[in-house]
Amino acid sequence: MNSLLFPSGLDGTRLLALAALSLFIAAAVVVAYRLFFHPLSRFPGPRLAASTGLYEAYFQCLVEGGGRYWIKINEMHKQYGPIVRINPWEVHIADSDWNAVYKYSAKASKPRRFYYRFFGKFPSTNIAESHALHQLRRAPLQAYFASSNIQKYMPTIVAQVDKLCYRLSAADGCVVSLSDAFRCLATDVATGFAFNHPFGHLDEPTFDREFNLSVRTVVKVSTWSRHTYGMLLPALHSIPETIASKMNPAFGRVKWMMGTMASCVRKSMNKPEPAFGTNPDMVQTLMASSLPPEEKTFPRLFSETRSVIMAGTETTASLLVGITAYLLNDPEKLTRLMEELGDAEKAKGARLEYSDLKDLPYITGVVNEGLRLANPTPTRLPRVCEDQDLQYGKWFIPRGTTISTTTQDIHNDSSIFPNAQEFQPGRWAGVEERRRLNRYLLPWGRGTRLCLGMELATIDTYLTVSRLFSPNAGFSMYMYQTKDEDWKAYHEWFSGFPRGNGLRVLVQKQIQEKPRGASNGLPGRVAAPLI
Numbered sequence: 133m134n135s136l137l138f139p140s141g142l143d144g145t146r147l148l149a150l151a152a153l154s155l156f157i158a159a160a161v162v163v164a165y166r167l168f169f170h171p172l173s174r175f176p177g178p179r180l181a182a183s184t185g186l187y188e189a190y191f192q193c194l195v196e197g198g199g200r201y202w203i204k205i206n207e208m209h210k211q212y213g214p215i216v217r218i219n220p221w222e223v224h225i226a227d228s229d230w231n232a233v234y235k236y237s238a239k240a241s242k243p244r245r246f247y248y249r250f251f252g253k254f255p256s257t258n259i260a261e262s263h264a265l266h267q268l269r270r271a272p273l274q275a276y277f278a279s280s281n282i283q284k285y286m287p288t289i290v291a292q293v294d295k296l297c298y299r300l301s302a303a304d305g306c307v308v309s310l311s312d313a314f315r316c317l318a319t320d321v322a323t324g325f326a327f328n329h330p331f332g333h334l335d336e337p338t339f340d341r342e343f344n345l346s347v348r349t350v351v352k353v354s355t356w357s358r359h360t361y362g363m364l365l366p367a368l369h370s371i372p373e374t375i376a377s378k379m380n381p382a383f384g385r386v387k388w389m390m391g392t393m394a395s396c397v398r399k400s401m402n403k404p405e406p407a408f409g410t411n412p413d414m415v416q417t418l419m420a421s422s423l424p425p426e427e428k429t430f431p432r433l434f435s436e437t438r439s440v441i442m443a444g445t446e447t448t449a450s451l452l453v454g455i456t457a458y459l460l461n462d463p464e465k466l467t468r469l470m471e472e473l474g475d476a477e478k479a480k481g482a483r484l485e486y487s488d489l490k491d492l493p494y495i496t497g498v499v500n501e502g503l504r505l506a507n508p509t510p511t512r513l514p515r516v517c518e519d520q521d522l523q524y525g526k527w528f529i530p531r532g533t534t535i536s537t538t539t540q541d542i543h544n545d546s547s548i549f550p551n552a553q554e555f556q557p558g559r560w561a562g563v564e565e566r567r568r569l570n571r572y573l574l575p576w577g578r579g580t581r582l583c584l585g586m587e588l589a590t591i592d593t594y595l596t597v598s599r600l601f602s603p604n605a606g607f608s609m610y611m612y613q614t615k616d617e618d619w620k621a622y623h624e625w626f627s628g629f630p631r632g633n634g635l636r637v638l639v640q641k642q643i644q645e646k647p648r649g650a651s652n653g654l655p656g657r658v659a660a661p662l663i
């Protein structure tokens with residue numbers, strides 16, 4: 133093939149050069165369009181971020197171990213103001229009072245690029261893109277998460293919390309990774325709620341460390357997958373369990389968990405009536421609902437249960453880690469909580485149930501401060517208004533734009549929460565003030581996609597905190613070689629993950645004196661078996 137460009141013909145090298153040149157020209161045209169002609173071209177923000185998604189990918193996948201774009205976005209707001217174009221398609225707004233995109237009337241959808249590519253090809257409620265599909269899927273699920281139904285699972289939740297406390301009291305003199313233990317608790321509560329029977333992670337001798345490590349690996353892969361057109365996650369899922377285990381024991385554990393869930397879903401689908409004296413489980417409830425037949429297939433119901441269990445595990449666990457670490461780091465606040473619990477137990481003459489706890493002021497302040505500062509989902513929550521233009525101040529945002537906000541920005545807003553970086557349960561004490569602050573406490577997301585597991589997680593959290601820190605718990609815990617970086621969120625991989633090793637505590641039978649070498653705040657030196 134002779135041409136003006138290649139008069140002596142087109143060999144392999146020239147073909148490659150031609151392909152590279154075409155690619156370069158195409159990229160230059162796309163970048164020029166994004167910078168000068170795109171509807172978002174007039175929005176403030178770094179030019180590089182506006183030119184290519186690789187800018188975000190760099191911070192999410194590479195910088196400081198990845199998951200750092202949330203911090204970069206904060207820096208951008210400091211430089212450019214409350215609205216910033218953070219990638220070619222998306223503007224991010226940091227304004228505690230702006231929520232137009234989350235209102236029901238906005239009928240916003242979820243951008244595929246952010247959710248679907250991260251969570252994979254699993255047709256569930258939380259990644260349903262369009263408002264209409266989301267509403268269809270959410271309705272029967274919402275009925276399952278109704279207060280009246282959650283109450284039926286109260287004995288299951290209490291039994292899991294008791295199991296955790298039993299294991300801790302049996303660990304006298306041992307160092308326990310509470311980061312692992314709380315994940316087991318949250319998984320057993322979520323699986324107990326979904327399938328009527330907990331998977332038994334709390335029975336694992338090491339509090340299933342391998343499984344918990346696997347979660348970290350999976351979210352990292354998911355983040356890479358988001359920035360590679362969603363291709364990595366399906367590849368990971370297609371590896372057989374035996375090979376996956378050999379590659380990395382963590383992957384094997386994920387496969388095992390998926391297999392267990394799949395067989396539970398199949399069992400419930402084949403037996404749509406609950407056994408005598410039991411409640412219908414989540415799958416049986418969805419099977420009996422008015423969902424159309426194509427929404428009741430195995431892949432659909434498997435995806436739904438998988439997503440509910442995933443949504444409930446990392447979140448509740450990291451909240452409990454945060455609350456426990458804040459308390460163990462601050463003896464004064466810990467004592468105040470123990471006094472409140474002790475007084476209430478004495479007055480009742482029995483141990484406290486959720487109905488007793490939810491109105492106690494100090495533990496409520498502790499849980500709220502945990503939700504605020506150890507917010508389990510520090511990620512931004514992007515939405516797209518397909519058929520409505522929106523306005524932010526002087527900025528006209530055209531329909532079809534991806535718009536996001538980050539609830540953690542609101543939680544850190546010192547004009548709302550004075551000394552916002554400080555864990556101050558007392559700030560929630562006054563009724564009026566609590567009402568005002570509650571409007572800005574948004575760990576559960578907002579609008580139509582509000583967390584469904586809010587009540588379940590709240591019950592689990594109140595019960596766990598009250599049992600661990602009751603003066604009658606029978607054991608005490610002391611921080612063990614744990615620094616802030618071991619438990620505070622550093623990487624945002626949808627949920628927040630710390631940089632370090634997790635929260636470890638030395639457990640001791642309840643005594644008046646602190647054990648030698650350990651303290652509430654400083655790393656202990658006691659050599660103790662690690663569970």
Ligand code: HEM
Pocket residue numbers: 257258259270322325439440441443444445447448451507508509513575576577578580581582583584585586588589
């Ligand atoms: C402290 C614990 C928890 C926190 C902070 C939390 C937070 C959130 C947030 C922020 C969302 C919205 C995500 C988005 O907009 O993309 C969400 C959705 C969801 N959460 Fe939670 N969650 C927690 C616990 C749970 C639990 C225990 C369950 C169930 C076992 C659960 C089930 C769900 C489900 C099903 C959705 C999807 C709702 C929808 O799309 O309509 N969550 N959660």
